[in-house]
Amino acid sequence: xxxxxxxxxxxxxxxxxxxxxxxxxxxxxxxxxxxxxxxxxxxxxxxxxxxxxxxxxxxxxxxxxxxxxxxxxxxxxxxxxxxxxxxxxxxxxxxxxxxxxxxxxxxxxxxxxxxxxxxxxxxxxxxxxxxxxxxxxxxxxxxxxxxxxxxxxxxxxxxxxxxxxxxxxxxxxxxxxxxxxxxxxxxxxxxxxxxxxxxxxxxxxxxxxxxxxxxxxxxxxxxxxxxxxxxxxxxxxxxxxxxxxxxxxxxxxxxxxxxxxxxxxxxxxxxxx
Amino acid sequence: xxxxxxxxxxxxxxxxxxxxxxxxxxxxxxxxxxxxxxxxxxxxxxxxxxxxxxxxxxxxxxxxxxxxxxxxxxxxxxxxxxxxxxxxxxxxxxxxxxxxxxxxxxxxxxxxxxxxxxxxxxxxxxxxxxxxxxxxxxxxxxxxxxxxxxxxxxxxxxxxxxxxxxxxxxxxxxxxxxxxxxxxxxxxxxxxxxxxxxxxxxxxxxxxxxxxxxxxxxxxxxxxxxxxxxxxxxxxxxxxxxxxxxxxxxxxxxxxxxxxxxxxxxxxxxxxxxxxxxxxxxxxxxxxxxxxxxxxxxxxxxxxxxxxxxxxxxxxxx
Numbered sequence: 149x150x151x152x153x154x155x156x157x158x159x160x161x162x163x164x165x166x167x168x169x170x171x172x173x174x175x176x177x178x179x180x181x182x183x184x185x186x187x188x189x190x191x192x193x194x195x196x197x198x199x200x201x202x203x204x205x206x207x208x209x210x211x212x213x214x215x216x217x218x219x220x221x222x223x224x225x226x227x228x229x230x231x232x233x234x235x236x237x238x239x240x241x242x243x244x245x246x247x248x249x250x251x252x253x254x255x256x257x258x259x260x261x262x263x264x265x266x267x268x269x270x271x272x273x274x275x276x277x278x279x280x281x282x283x284x285x286x287x288x289x290x291x292x293x294x295x296x297x298x299x300x301x302x303x304x305x306x307x308x309x310x311x312x313x314x315x316x317x318x319x320x321x322x323x324x325x326x327x328x329x330x331x332x333x334x335x336x337x338x339x340x341x342x343x344x345x346x347x348x349x350x351x352x353x354x355x356x357x358x359x360x361x362x363x364x365x366x367x368x369x370x371x372x373x374x375x376x377x378x379x380x381x382x383x384x385x386x387x388x389x390x391x392x393x394x395x396x397x398x399x400x401x402x403x404x405x406x407x408x409x410x411x412x413x414x415x416x417x418x419x420x421x
Numbered sequence: 422x423x424x425x426x427x428x429x430x431x432x433x434x435x436x437x438x439x440x441x442x443x444x445x446x447x448x449x450x451x452x453x454x455x456x457x458x459x460x461x462x463x464x465x466x467x468x469x470x471x472x473x474x475x476x477x478x479x480x481x482x483x484x485x486x487x488x489x490x491x492x493x494x495x496x497x498x499x500x501x502x503x504x505x506x507x508x509x510x511x512x513x514x515x516x517x518x519x520x521x522x523x524x525x526x527x528x529x530x531x532x533x534x535x536x537x538x539x540x541x542x543x544x545x546x547x548x549x550x551x552x553x554x555x556x557x558x559x560x561x562x563x564x565x566x567x568x569x570x571x572x573x574x575x576x577x578x579x580x581x582x583x584x585x586x587x588x589x590x591x592x593x594x595x596x597x598x599x600x601x602x603x604x605x606x607x608x609x610x611x612x613x614x615x616x617x618x619x620x621x622x623x624x625x626x627x628x629x630x631x632x633x634x635x636x637x638x639x640x641x642x643x644x645x646x647x648x649x650x651x652x653x654x655x656x657x658x659x660x661x662x663x664x665x666x667x668x669x670x671x672x673x674x675x676x677x678x679x680x681x682x683x684x685x686x687x688x689x690x691x692x693x694x695x696x697x698x699x700x701x702x703x704x705x706x707x708x709x710x711x712x713x714x715x716x717x718x719x720x721x722x723x724x725x726x727x728x729x730x731x732x733x734x735x736x737x738x739x
Contacts, residue, residue: 408659408667410617419624420665 149397150314150383152221152244153187154356156208158195167194167204175208176215183218185388186397186418189244192233193223202232209233213241221246221276221385227261234269242272246385247316249280250295250302256282259299263306274312275303276352279337285318287330292317292337293344300344314350314383315341321360322368331358331372338379352383370396378404394418428467433663434460435472435670435717436631438604440519441553442580450579451551454518456634456717457670462657463713464737474738475712477727478519478555478720479511480676483542484526484534490686492700496724504542505549512550515724516731521555522546523677527568528559536571543575555582555672555720557606562590570597577601582672584608585636588619595623598632606672608636611648613655613667620666633669634718641678641685641707649673650714657715673711676722679704701725709733 155178158164166174179190190212198204201224209220213236221244222233230245237243248262255261259277266275279286279295286292296315303313317337320327334353342348358372359365370393373384377400386393398417401407410416437458442448458472485501486494500506504522511517524539526532543556556572558565570593573583584606586594591607598605607623609616616637624630637653640646659667679685685703688696704726708719712734721727 406662408617408655408664409614410621410666411614412618412621416617416621416666419621420663 149377149401150188150350150352151186151388151397152189152191152246152352152383152385153182153185153388154191154354154385155182155387155389156190156212157193157223158197158204159193160195164195164197167198167208170207172211172214175211179212179216179218182388183216186394187218187388189219189221191221191223191246191385194229201226201229205229205233206236209236213238217241219244219272223247227258227265230262230265234265237269239270242274243269244273244314245269245275247276247278249278249282250298251281253282259302263303263308266312267306267308274314274350275308276314276316277303279315279317285320287333289333289336289340292333293340296337296341296349297344300349303349304345309347310345310349311347314352316352316354317341319353319355319357319372321362322358323360323362331375335375335379338376338381342380350383351381352385353381354385356385356387366390366392369393373397374400377401429461429465431460431661431663433661433665433668434458435657435660435715436633436668437473438632438634438670440555440580440582440604442578446580448579449547449551450553452518452553453580454553459657459660459715461661462654463715468739471738473717474734475717475719476518477708477730477734478521478672478718479515479517479727480521480523480720480722481507481511481546482526483522483524483539484532486525489680490688490696490700492686492688492696493680493723503545505545508546508550512552515727517552517727519553519555519718520546520550521557521720523557524559524568524572526559527564528561529564531559533564536568539568539572540575543572547576547579553581554579555584555606555718557584558594560585562587566590566593569594573597573601573603576603580604582606582634584634584672586619586623588615588622591619591622592626595626595628599626599628604632604634606634606636607669608638611638611640611645611652613637613652616652616656617664617666620669624666630665630669634672635667635669636672636674639673639675639678639711641675641703642682645678646707646710650711653711653714653716670717671715672718672720673708673716674720675704675708675711676720679707679726680722701729705729705733 194204219242223246266273277299279292320330359368398414435457439455441450441453461470508520526534582604585608607619685700701723708730
């Protein structure tokens, strides 16, 4: 399971404050602890509060790189913020760009921009692409899969290997009116996305989104993650500090025969990462 | 129609491990052996992907075996009383790249010899041959825990391969292998889950996984062969997928297993062909079969079988 640690995000109060105060210690501690907890990538999102988003992104990237070499996942809906982060990112660590829709009303070319940035960011770079276009987030299975297919086709045409693309079918909060069917739809979409190419693209989800504003958040996150892994999810943006959630990852992967069982399977899962 | 390219590439690989230490490295070996390093399934990729050539370790017993069939025993009749001469013969005449000293004679039911005897055998064989050694206990936990630490100490500096540790008995030998800087065989009874668990247990003791060889137990007939094959194949696939707890090279014991199979050892059997050919061919076929599942070291006994398998390895791993 490819885990992207979600905690370096300006939406969290302590991160927002650290960006404002230029407090490196807070950010570096989050980077180190997430890496230790099993994150393969560290999401880096400046949030909405910073006035100079490009500057904040560069400061975060440089600050994190001073303390660890975990691959960063530059997270912004604005190509110029990603571009700013790429300028200071160490290419030896690899990079992930997060994320682009297929197209936007305001920017028809947005996908091509992100893909081009990913292609120019070295052979280990990868890109998260959302199953979303100018019509918004699809509510049904078929449109999600059709958009995923369009993404796969686009990247293949540009010679970008499909395992370097992470398709995000977009998880909606379960408590949003009329959205409760979406969790099930996502699972059906996962089944089909895995057959879009050989080798297939990765599939990722912003897991915590499903429980946004709901009660029993951790429980919802854990159960849905187990369900999604059983439908072929192989990556997720998660809170790696949720110890029980991490145990769910190890156990689900073992039950899906992706890890050989041993009595110490949880320990083995994390020590082998 | 062009042949489709079906070569797969993998994220992980089998660990590389070197046995033996030359004088410059603090030992007295005249050669070392490196195994492992495969980055693909056997025959699955390029020559570079296939890692180091598998090697054959020829068995030398610490005490004269009394149950070997004539067709096997006659090759060693002049040396069976002397493990040193026996080892020398395996290296000089039969081209052994490794010698596996098997301490059957210390087993409580097979002579119950003491640590002094085992240490003497170790020292004699070390002096007689220049190839690296495998030092393999008698598989009686209590006796192995008493004797093998002294054997390990006697071979200190030689970077030998010590065996074996199991889920129920790993602490003594792991600690001594760690102290004497040797390599270790982790054994499981044809059970991949236990195999992984033993690796985790020795790793928890601080033993580097890069110095471990897996022994899944070997079968040389029917289901036994099939089980060993499929477990070793699964281990290779786990290693290639990046499972560090399963990324160790693999050892098989084809010699012992073959020569306890009735069909291989029976002297007179109408319709089975001559025992002189049947036994060695059985051993060779068993070894070649398991090589294809991803074996790195094969313990063998009959020189004719060794010749056939060496020839096979040289032809395939070029």
